[in-house]
Amino acid sequence: MRWINTRPSRGAQLTLTLLPFVLLVAAYATGSAARLAENANDKLLPSLTGFADAINRLAFLPDARTGDFLLWSDTAASLVRLFAGLGISTVTALLIGMAIGLLPYLRALLAPFVAVISMVPPLALLPILFIVMGLGEASKIALIIIGVAPTMTRDLALKALELPREQIVKAETLGGSSWQIALRVVLPQILPRLITCVRLQLGPAWLFLIAAEAISSDSGLGYRIFLVRRYLSMDIIFPYVVWITLLAVLTNFILDQIRIAVFPWSELEKQG
Amino acid sequence: MSELIIDNVWKEYGDQIVLENVSLTVASRAFVALVGPSGCGKSTFLRMLLGQERATKGTILIDGEPLPAEPGPDRGVVFQRYSVFPHLTVLGNVLLGKELTASKYKAKLFGAARRAAIEEARQIIAEVGLSGAEAKYPAQLSGGMQQRLALAQALIMKPKVLLLDEPFGALDPGIRAEIHTLMKRLWNETQMTVVMVTHDMREAFTLATRVVAFERPRDRPEEKQRYGATITKDIAIWPPRRAGEPSHFSPDRDGPVVLQGLRRDDPSSSPSGDK
Numbered sequence: 001m002r003w004i005n006t007r008p009s010r011g012a013q014l015t016l017t018l019l020p021f022v023l024l025v026a027a028y029a030t031g032s033a034a035r036l037a038e039n040a041n042d043k044l045l046p047s048l049t050g051f052a053d054a055i056n057r058l059a060f061l062p063d064a065r066t067g068d069f070l071l072w073s074d075t076a077a078s079l080v081r082l083f084a085g086l087g088i089s090t091v092t093a094l095l096i097g098m099a100i101g102l103l104p105y106l107r108a109l110l111a112p113f114v115a116v117i118s119m120v121p122p123l124a125l126l127p128i129l130f131i132v133m134g135l136g137e138a139s140k141i142a143l144i145i146i147g148v149a150p151t152m153t154r155d156l157a158l159k160a161l162e163l164p165r166e167q168i169v170k171a172e173t174l175g176g177s178s179w180q181i182a183l184r185v186v187l188p189q190i191l192p193r194l195i196t197c198v199r200l201q202l203g204p205a206w207l208f209l210i211a212a213e214a215i216s217s218d219s220g221l222g223y224r225i226f227l228v229r230r231y232l233s234m235d236i237i238f239p240y241v242v243w244i245t246l247l248a249v250l251t252n253f254i255l256d257q258i259r260i261a262v263f264p265w266s267e268l269e270k271q272g
Numbered sequence: 273m274s275e276l277i278i279d280n281v282w283k284e285y286g287d288q289i290v291l292e293n294v295s296l297t298v299a300s301r302a303f304v305a306l307v308g309p310s311g312c313g314k315s316t317f318l319r320m321l322l323g324q325e326r327a328t329k330g331t332i333l334i335d336g337e338p339l340p341a342e343p344g345p346d347r348g349v350v351f352q353r354y355s356v357f358p359h360l361t362v363l364g365n366v367l368l369g370k371e372l373t374a375s376k377y378k379a380k381l382f383g384a385a386r387r388a389a390i391e392e393a394r395q396i397i398a399e400v401g402l403s404g405a406e407a408k409y410p411a412q413l414s415g416g417m418q419q420r421l422a423l424a425q426a427l428i429m430k431p432k433v434l435l436l437d438e439p440f441g442a443l444d445p446g447i448r449a450e451i452h453t454l455m456k457r458l459w460n461e462t463q464m465t466v467v468m469v470t471h472d473m474r475e476a477f478t479l480a481t482r483v484v485a486f487e488r489p490r491d492r493p494e495e496k497q498r499y500g501a502t503i504t505k506d507i508a509i510w511p512p513r514r515a516g517e518p519s520h521f522s523p524d525r526d527g528p529v530v531l532q533g534l535r536r537d538d539p540s541s542s543p544s545g546d547k
Contacts (some may be wrong), residue, residue, distance in 0.1 A: 164353075165324075166353070167354055167355075167357060169322065169349065170351070170354075170425075171357075171368075172342060172343035172344065173345060173347055173426065173429070173431070174368055174369035174373075174429060175372045177372075179377070179379075183379050184368065184379045185357060263359070264409070265359050265411065268409050268412060
């Protein structure tokens with residue numbers, strides 16, 4: 001058999017999927033044990049029980065100063081910013097992207113502009129945002145939007161342009177106006193792509209969020225990580241990083257399931 | 273009535289002349305097959321009838337009126353591919369035309385109007401032989417079924433003219449024969465004029481009332497740019513076929529196309545294979 005034709009069985013597939021994760025944890029555990037054996041007060045690679053301790057402290061015991069359960073209040077603060085940013089980006093990208101894809105006049109007006117804007121490095125704009133919008137929530141959400149919306153807009157415009165011309169012509173012969181074609185032919189075919197687009201932008205969105213929180217904030221997952229960095233609290237930083245990753249993975253998975261449930265045909269197309 | 277008058281039409285893309293001096297009068301309820309070598313402008317001509325492209329010179333009249341500059345509900349179309357909407361079920365695809373004409377802003381029908389439209393759509397779906405597949409998405413249909421669906425979708429608009437751009441070219445011979453029978457029946461039962469582009473001579477002569485051949489009269493490399501294709505043959509089928517009248521000359525002739533061995537353009541025959 002050629003290698004390209006050999007396929008793992010179900011069990012083997014599951015084992016292979018889990019293997020890298022298990023290896024990573026094992027490698028960490030050995031490394032940490034080795035360092036702690038040398039110096040019991042080592043802070044760089046805390047033991048797994050150290051993590052459990054920190055998680056327990058942050059998630060299930062109220063903070064001595066504020067009385068909040070820090071992990072949850074941080075998560076809530078970050079997720080509100082993240083989803084506000086992603087939500088506004090999604091709506092803008094959908095509206096502008098469809099307009100660019102469908103209407104030649106708006107394409108001439110906006111496509112090059114959006115292409116240039118999407119090349120502006122968003123983090124370089126962060127000081128401007130802080131100066132103009134202050135240090136509150138607005139500037140952080142704005143950073144996510146500036147970082148994510150132009151790329152999404154371009155992606156959706158391309159997707160709208162990629163629809164076979166035949167389909168649009170066919171819709172015209174069925175008596176459709178520009179508005180009706182946008183509503184019944186283009187929009188429904190773009191929405192699955194929009195969801196995929198949001199999934200792909202989750203990474204950048206988290207990046208911009210944590211960057212903004214690191215610089216100026218009083219709550220949030222990114223804020224906490226950068227705060228405890230001063231005390232070399234690896235026992236807090238590591239669980240927070242894992243938690244952020246988990247949130248991102250979960251959002252990614254849920255979005256994809258939503259796509260399959262709401263647009264079953266988009267999954268059929270993929271297989272076909 | 274749905275007479276097409278094409279008068280001295282030219283089509284140029286920049287310096288390239290694609291069609292020159294094309295004049296053709298298509299009688300109401302005729303079935304015209306356009307044949308010719310690849311790249312001779314048959315499809316361009318069809319797209320001009322559709323309104324997707326405009327003639328550089330000359331006029332096209334439909335029922336004495338100049339052809340509208342964009343596609344509209346009076347001219348239905350079936351392309352070789354991409355004619356159906358992948359995000360709608362079979363029923364949804366056929367309903368779409370009804371919904372677009374009846375509901376200006378929402379483009380959706382509700383209540384009694386929707387039920388009536390569904391009733392009509394189901395009838396047409398049954399007519400093209402897709403009963404039972406109403407809830408399926410196009411990706412779940414075979415190529416032949418997708419083309420039947422595209423036909424149903426166009427027919428619900430009751431177009432004056434139906435334009436077919438190699439609609440059955442990608443189908444295998446058996447399915448093609450079936451859909452020919454269907455096409456012939458639909459043409460007999462409805463009021464529409466049909467213009468079909470095809471590569472398949474057999475198909476052209478079996479279905480059409482008239483076969484029109486496009487060709488470049490001057491085709492030397494140095495002439496290609498400045499001389500376009502034009503109509504070189506215009507063959508009326510004899511004995512004549514008329515829509516709505518049974519053919520009593522030779523019933524056999526108007527039967528479905530039966531495969532007689534592999535032809536070179538069949539997808540199943542290998543290009544290098546033995547003849």
